[in-house]
Amino acid sequence: MNVFGTTRTTVKQRHALIAEDGHVPSSFPGWGNATGFVMISPAMGANLSQILIRFEADGGVARYPADDCEHVLYVEKGDCTATWDDGVVHLEAGGFLFMPAGHSLHLQGSEGTRITVFTKFFEEIEGVDLPPVVHGKASDIPAEPFLGNDKARLQVLLPTDARFDLAMNIFTYQPGATLPFVETHIMEHGLLMLSGQGVYRLEEAYYPVKAGDVIWMAPYCPQWFVAMGDEPASYLYYKDVNRLP
Ligand code: UGY
Ligand code: MN
DSSP states (O other), X not given: OOTTOOOXXXXXXXXXXXXXXXXXOBOOTTOBSEEEEEEEOGGGTOSSEEEEEEEOSTTEEEEEOSXXXXXXXXXXXXXXXXXXXXXXXXXXXXXXXXXXXXXXXXXEEOTTOEEEEEEEEOOOOTTSOOOOOEEEEGGGSXXXXXXXXXXEEEEEOSOOSTTOSEEEEEEEEOTTOBOSSOBXXXXXXXXXXXXXXXXXXXXXXXEEEETTOXXXXXXXXXXXXXXXXXXXXXXXXXXXXXXXX
């Protein structure tokens, strides 16, 4: 219980920080023993949605219908089985899955499993192949030094060619490491702090952040990060890519 009515959560027009103390569950048709926490959505002005799914009991079910949206998900904790029209895969913690538009997706998780799902409308390009289903384990993806800094390493989970109009990456910083400059770009981000802590600059404000926090950065939101504390800080993030504005 919060007797003083305080929170680190803040929702602005061009960015938001959502801390875990403010989470409120939503229920959705066809879901059972699975709770959805809608962290980011068009209701706040975003072009994506980011939902945290928590499975409340073994065999909990979450579903996404087949429509014009594509999904990319990451298993933060626990394990789940993802089933679509003509495929199935079992994912452990650190597992990820990209599901192209036009497919329904059925997720069944064990009790306590936490999954983050990013969803956006797919932007098809004439003459470019449709993207395939992709799945894997983050631990199999090399962590490359970011712009030459081996204390700030980036894992790019999905292929980067023109079939894909989104990216999902993991950034890991040693304590004291930073984004090398204040980025300002057309791409939008949805972000989940996976571990550690630090300070995020969003537009003109500086926010202390830690594992479990979610951040939305609208296009052109100036952004910067420094990792602080004793452990490395890492975050999972979504980005729209590969399409002419
Ligand atoms: O890919 C990116 O734009 C990334 N460097 N941004 C971020 O970490 N805020
Ligand atoms: Mn960025």
